[in-house]
Amino acid sequence: MSQHNNLDFSTRAVHSGNEIDKETGAIRRPITMANSYALPYDPTDMNWSSADGNLYTRNGGANQKYLQEKLASLEGGEDCVVLASGVAALSGLFFSLLRTGDHVIFSSVTYIAVYRLLNELFNNKFKVKTTIVDTSDLEAVRAAVKSNTKLIHIETPGNPTLSVSDIEEIAKIAHENGALLSVDNTFASPYSQRPIELGADFVVESLTKYINGHGDAMGGAIIGKKEHLDIVRAQAQVNLGATISPFNAWLIMRGSVTLPLRMQRHNDNALKIALWLEKQPCVSFVAYPGLEGNNGHEIAKKQMINGFGGVLSFGLKADHDTHNRFVQNLSIITSAVSLGHDESLIVFLGENDERQYLYPEEFHNGFFRFSVGIEDVNDLIEDLSQAFQNTGLQ
Ligand SMILES: *Cc1c(COP(=O)(O)O)cnc(C)c1O
Numbered sequence: 569m570s571q572h573n574n575l576d577f578s579t580r581a582v583h584s585g586n587e588i589d590k591e592t593g594a595i596r597r598p599i600t601m602a603n604s605y606a607l608p609y610d611p612t613d614m615n616w617s618s619a620d621g622n623l624y625t626r627n628g629g630a631n632q633k634y635l636q637e638k639l640a641s642l643e644g645g646e647d648c649v650v651l652a653s654g655v656a657a658l659s660g661l662f663f664s665l666l667r668t669g670d671h672v673i674f675s676s677v678t679y680i681a682v683y684r685l686l687n688e689l690f691n692n693k694f695k696v697k698t699t700i701v702d703t704s705d706l707e708a709v710r711a712a713v714k715s716n717t718k719l720i721h722i723e724t725p726g727n728p729t730l731s732v733s734d735i736e737e738i739a740k741i742a743h744e745n746g747a748l749l750s751v752d753n754t755f756a757s758p759y760s761q762r763p764i765e766l767g768a769d770f771v772v773e774s775l776t777k778y779i780n781g782h783g784d785a786m787g788g789a790i791i792g793k794k795e796h797l798d799i800v801r802a803q804a805q806v807n808l809g810a811t812i813s814p815f816n817a818w819l820i821m822r823g824s825v826t827l828p829l830r831m832q833r834h835n836d837n838a839l840k841i842a843l844w845l846e847k848q849p850c851v852s853f854v855a856y857p858g859l860e861g862n863n864g865h866e867i868a869k870k871q872m873i874n875g876f877g878g879v880l881s882f883g884l885k886a887d888h889d890t891h892n893r894f895v896q897n898l899s900i901i902t903s904a905v906s907l908g909h910d911e912s913l914i915v916f917l918g919e920n921d922e923r924q925y926l927y928p929e930e931f932h933n934g935f936f937r938f939s940v941g942i943e944d945v946n947d948l949i950e951d952l953s954q955a956f957q958n959t960g961l962q
Contacts, residue, residue: 572641577759578828585638585821599818600630619801627806631817636789638824639779642758643771645791649800650817652810654754654774655681657788660804661750661770662686662719665796668695670718675703675733676926677726679752679774683923686721700926703733704864706741713745723752724871725864727907728881728917728937729927730755730855732864735871739767748796754778754908755877759831764791766871777908778878780823781830785816830910830942835875837948838940842880844949849885850961853930856880879907883935890959891916891934897955900947907939912948914938 572584588595605622607614619628632650640648651657662685666672674686683700690696701712703722720742724733735751742749750770751763757778763771773779775787790800805811835858842856857868858876868876884891895903901912919934921927940948956962 577642580638580641581827582825584641585634585636597631597634599814601814617802617806619798619806625814626809626811628801629811629814629817631814631821632812635787635812635817635821635824638821639758639773639775639789640791642824642827643753643764643773643791644758644762645764645771645793647794647797648789648791649797649805650775650812650820651788651790651805652812652816653786654679654772654776654788656804656808656810657772657774657790658682658752659685660800660808660810661772661790662690662721663808664800664803665719665748666690666694666696667718669697669716671697671699671714671716672719672721673699673701673703673709673712673717673747674721675723675726675731676700676923677702677729677731678721678723679727679754680923682721682723682752702731702926703738704731704867706734706737709738709741713741713747717742717745717747719748719750721750721752723755724761725755725857725868725877725879727755727879728935729931730857730862730864730879730881732857732862732868734867735761735763735766735768739769742769743767755879756872757827757831757877757908759828760835760874760877761872769793769796775820775824776906778831778834779827779908780820781827781908781910782819782823783906783909783911785819785823787812787816787820831878832874833942834878834908834940837942837945838878838880839876840945841938841940841948841952845880845882845952848956848962850956852883852885852933853935854880854882855930878940879937880940881931881935881937883930883933884961886959886961888918888934890961891918891936894955894959894961895936897958898951899954900943900951901938901941907937909939910942912939912941912943
């Protein structure tokens with residue numbers, strides 16, 4: 569794992585986690601679909617819940633381990649656990665770390681499952697106390713800390729408003745108070761942001777998005793210190809059982825080779841489209857941290873590298889149904905959830921979202937979350953433009 573750490577990110581994206589297969593000489597490590605591995609002569613003293621050696625694929629499989637090696641390297645962390653989805657990584661981390669009576673602070677803008685887990689499930693079932701905070705406001709974070717605060721969980725840029733939180737400063741607040749910081753890095757990917765280098769204790773990634781990048785496999789990862797991740801492996805992976813399939817780990821390994829190339833194109837395309845959308849008379853607002861007028865721009869410039877990610881949100885000066893007609897008129901951009909795929913995806917998030925009260929005013933009339941793909945940017949702008957016209961918006 570450490571042998572590549574002096575190399576550039578792009579070189580590690582190609583080589584980390586891969587080696588020549590000793591048995592066949594193949595220059596790509598193979599897919600190992602077996603559920604079980606051969607036992608030693610006397611297995612009776614084995615710990616059947618161990619995640620250390622090769623025993624049973626739920627306790628850890630070969631392809632999962634190769635991918636863990638690569639992701640630890642790309643995020644600049646000591647260790648990594650890869651699980652079946654981004655949500656498995658989030659819930660696995662929370663389950664392993666939190667006990668009854670602990671307090672958690674989390675961003676008001678997060679992936680929906682984080683809101684559900686921390687706002688409804690962990691507090692109702694396990695009496696974990698939780699506080700929702702606008703973590704783009706450092707004073708609000710400071711004010712929310714209690715003596716039993718165990719974890720601060722932030723997402724930056726946040727899904728779906730793209731709000732930006734200061735990783736370095738929040739890490740300081742957490743550590744001054746004996747708490748840990750986890751950062752959901754899915755929107756930026758390690759190509760554009762490395763939270764561990766900024767002081768975070770954990771990075772969580774939905775591999776389903778940019779790291780796989782091709783919209784054909786699900787996975788999630790937690791990157792951090794070995795002492796913490798050993799607990800995640802023992803408690804969440806082996807006993808909750810959200811293990812990734814070897815085939816999905818292999819697909820994500822393959823997709824991640826081109827992460828730097830794809831991500832640079834996503835970053836470039838999204839900025840160009842955000843600038844173009846801002847100029848359209850029918851557009852009510854554009855939320856993208858790369859825009860100079862964006863509230864999070866200065867902090868994003870400080871902590872993001874190589875660009876500002878491939879997702880933006882925008883609103884239309886139009887009624888509910890006009891939003892749907894606009895989407896119907898798009899021909900290249902696909903209406904679907906998820907993000908970070910090679911193709912552009914758009915989703916209309918209506919005015920009835922239960923978390924509306926946590927979002928800035930401009931989001932209250934409904935808006936689009938737009939995951940800008942790696943297609944030719946002029947074709948994408950042309951698609952948006954013809955759809956505005958054919959919907960009668962301009
Ligand atoms: C999609 C997403 C997740 C969840 O990942 P899955 O792989 O869908 O389980 C978590 N966080 C963010 C920011 C996401 O966009």
